[in-house]
Amino acid sequence: MSQRFKVLQLQPDYNVKSHDFADLAEQIVKALPADRYEMTAAFLRGRPGPADPVSRADHSVYFEFSDKSLKGMRLRAMWRLYQFCRKEKFDVVICNRFKPVNMMLTLNRWLKVPLCIGISHGFGEYDRLYRRRQTQRLIDRHWRFVGVSPAVKQYLLDCQCGFTDQNTWAITNAIDIEQAEALQHSRERSRELLGLDPSVRLIGALGRLVPVKGHTYLLQAFAQLKDKYPQTQLAIIGAGREEANLRAEIERLGLQGRAHLLGFKENALQYVRAFDIWTMPSLAEGLGLALLEGMSGQLPVIASNVPAMLPLIEGAGGLAVEPANVPALTAALDNYLGLSDEALADKGQQAYRYLQKEHDIEVFREEYRQLIDSGLSQAGKRQQ
Structure with a gap:
């Protein structure tokens, strides 16, 4: 040898x-x-x-x-x-x-x-x-x-x-798409494990609770739409030093019971199908693996147009927004929340096809x- x-x-x-x-x-x-x-x-x-x-x-x-x-x-x-x-x-x-x-x-x-x-x-x-x-x-x-x-x-x-x-x-x-998909629970099982309502439309985010991830802007954007879409909720998987501030923001915005901080979850990807829309409102990212993880769950994506992520969002047919721009993020959420279930699922399939083609x-x-x-x-x- x-x-x-x-x-x-x-x-x-x-x-x-x-x-x-x-x-x-x-x-x-x-x-x-x-x-x-x-x-x-x-x-x-x-x-x-x-x-x-x-x-x-x-x-x-x-x-x-x-x-x-x-x-x-x-x-x-x-x-x-x-x-x-x-x-x-x-x-x-x-x-x-x-x-x-x-x-x-x-x-x-x-x-x-x-x-x-x-x-x-x-x-x-x-x-x-x-x-x-x-x-x-x-x-x-x-x-x-x-x-x-x-x-x-x-x-x-x-x-x-x-x-x-x-x-x-x-x-x-x-990402290893085959391995990622094998880990993912069904929509119903994911929500059961996370303690989330099976009947609502769910906006999701995954990431450390730190300022650069932009979660506070996501909460503010969702607050603008909470009355227009009463059957929609928001959930964030992750832990970090911003947790207390984000909980205070949820209370200030009147989002109790509508916005959920789910904490750290081991192998969080297994829950990705709990969500209907995947968001990454980061102020900066090197690549943003969580964006690819959302695509592996066949979810439509909304994310900040930072240089590392913009080509991914555009390739996936998602919606790109300026970081920390609450009106733009609100408009993007409104765009997707206004779609039928079938149209939203089609957007998710488009993102999944892009992932298979470009991130094998x-x-x-x-x-x-x-x-x-x-x-x-x-x-x-x-x-x-």
Whole structure:
């Protein structure tokens, strides 16, 4: 048997899920043939408990660095990571998000790993001038970069700090539609499990309860329509620091019994069919996987026209609205709520067809295989 390439995938936090339909890192592991690649998953912070899932990689490593040790110069963490990589002699290191990318940019001056791939999931990571200067100084021929959407790739290019069309790709996030659908309960069962009225029209949202997700604007828009559509309710799945503020807003707007904060739900995708309309009123997004999750449930979508999501909304035949624009969001909700059940279902089918065509998981995996194969070939690495 030929010797396998050794690949390290480095992540900031342990976050492996029992279902990996939308797990970027696990889908990359699935993309690389086991007969050619030996995979190690490493996590800077955290580790699984006894009943928690682990990566499907050949090996898992948990550094368990403290938050403090990953700030500033990070000398002790950098030294441990350097020793580990030097000992293992990886052929490829895949870095998810800024911190792993930043650490490996420095360390690879000495490690000389043939191929390093840095994956950016959103905007703002290189807004600070000192980060751009450091990155420009450290990027060399060993590096390739990926934005999880064309908009994120363009953000990297616009930073003008070493990201170029020659070393930067857009590989759009995808979800395993077949696995996602297999998880989803029926409309009736989902509502039963969530404790929601089976007879109402239901507007849904999924995401952390934080200001950037824009839930307060969704509540305000719904409040404008609550009397026009008395058989419509709103439910948000998620938890976060904005919960108390959102509950106060529900009370202020007179939405008690009409708007529901359902809290965190493990594998929340299983409940997606409880809803009739899927919304993402975010102020900013890198890609917005929850938008794809709504489409997998064959739901019509309303979402903010931020750069990362606008092509998805337009492709899905959904409604795009300006972030934080309550009148625009109200008009979009009014548009869909005014449709018949059949017309609304047709809109959901249109979104589902777009998802199948443009966000197929096999295409995602193939693009990563090609990126890694071509990068190793350019580095002069051949299987022995």
